[in-house]
Amino acid sequence: MTRIDRFRALHAAPGAFVIPNPWDAGSARLLAGLGFQALATTSAGLAFGLGRRDGAAGKAETLANARAIVDAVEVPVSADLENGFSHDPEGCVATIRDAAAVGLAGGSIEDASGDPARPIYGFDQAVERVAAAAEAARDLPFVLTARAENYLHGKPDLDDTIRRLQAFSKAGAEVLYAPGLTELSQIRTLCAAVDKPVNVVMGLKGKPFTVAELAEAGVKRISLGGSLARTALAALHRAGVEMRDQGSFGFAAEALTGREVEAYMAPHKGDRG
Template identity: 60%
Template sequence: MVSEIEKRAAGVAAFLAMHRKGAGFVMPNPWDAGSARILAEMGFGALATTSAGAAVSAGYRDGVAAVSRSLILENAAAIVSAVDVPVSADLEDGFGNTPEVCAETVRMAAEVGLVGGSIEDVTGGPEGGVYEMVEAVERVAAAAAAAREVGFVLTARCENYLVGRPDLSDTIARLQAFGEAGADVLYAPALPDIEAIRTVCAEVAQPVNVVMGLRAPFYTVAELQEAGVARISVGGSMARAAYGALERAAAEVFQAGTFGYVADALPGGELMGYMRGEALDKRD
């Protein structure tokens, strides 16, 4: 019988092997166990959590340091337990300022069964901003050392374009430094166009993740593959799409008193077909 340790090690190896320049595999972002089940059953080979989706599911805003590490890891653990594909996690800023906390977060993420996760260089809190280069690299280096200890695919994120610092040269320099510090995958959300994406992919040695669905312009999988992208995520966009459907359905009922939204709803039998059928150990 395969142990949980062996299962996770196999998942780490399989996940890392997916990251080839130009592979452009899509790694969608479920926000709970149910959405994870649907995505895995549809055939996606790997999934990643979304901090925005997890935050909203719990009734919190994202991006203002309102969500705790324990909440994010509990959400991730539920997703890991729901599917048989590798799961990576959005670990935000590592949930602390120091390199030691970033390393601790990586170890804790591995303990709940995650095969990988991302650490941002954003300083967190409502004011935003990014760490100075030296401090940012120290944080990635500590996380990477912990990742090597536990078997974990570390993604390092440069948040320049999300916090109003549209500096491609600095972004590339940061990503290169993160790669040299031991990150396995590099990621700069909200790059302005396909040429910037192509330049980043050409200038760094590690595989590059690009997010689609965050903000325009949007490119096809084929276009991103041609640019050299190894991995494509969708961030919180699928969660927002689901909540958008909820808002439209509620508005129809509240304002018009009609129930036409049901025509676009997933049939109950189909929805349940995606879910696990075994009974829980206990029923309260």
């Protein structure tokens, strides 16, 4: 089976699966080594690694990061492609084709515009963008996830979110995603209203539901967004504060050993063995 075949099979299997979000090749190898069957990139994690705020990485940097992750692992990788790096359907099509060319099994297109004055695309424009991306994805093939971003941009309107996801499904998206839902009842209502696999994100605000609870609500896929990168940065922050304020190094007692880390990593081409 190809990576895309395996990715689609995960969405067709019973229950829910976790698709964690590495931010570079090393974190990808560790997560794949732990047995996760698919991975997803994170725009926030990439931006933080570049010393920037979320959303500040461009298309070229995003795809270079995705290629590094794809090349580091054997499992399918899906990418956070933000708004397709374009307001126009044609630009979304180009992004989907470029994403497939770096070896990605799938990726997401969102309806957030990046414009603070008009953060969410109008309904018709949002659907047109997904329809164009979906047509390109079918020809590749490529697993397209369509995201409705209302809840992340100050518009907690479940009815409009469901309406958008239903239209995205009809336009050809294979997976549907509405980040920012905080109540299990909202998630259950959304899953019952659509006919495609639903992705939710954990690690943001709200109750940290379990995989079993989310599966019971109808969720198929569970991602982590930038929360794993933020968790790693939190450990670095604690270590830095300890060194600065206490002059001690107790944090190292919880670190993985070099041997443990290297067990997940590939040897360099110049290394022996």
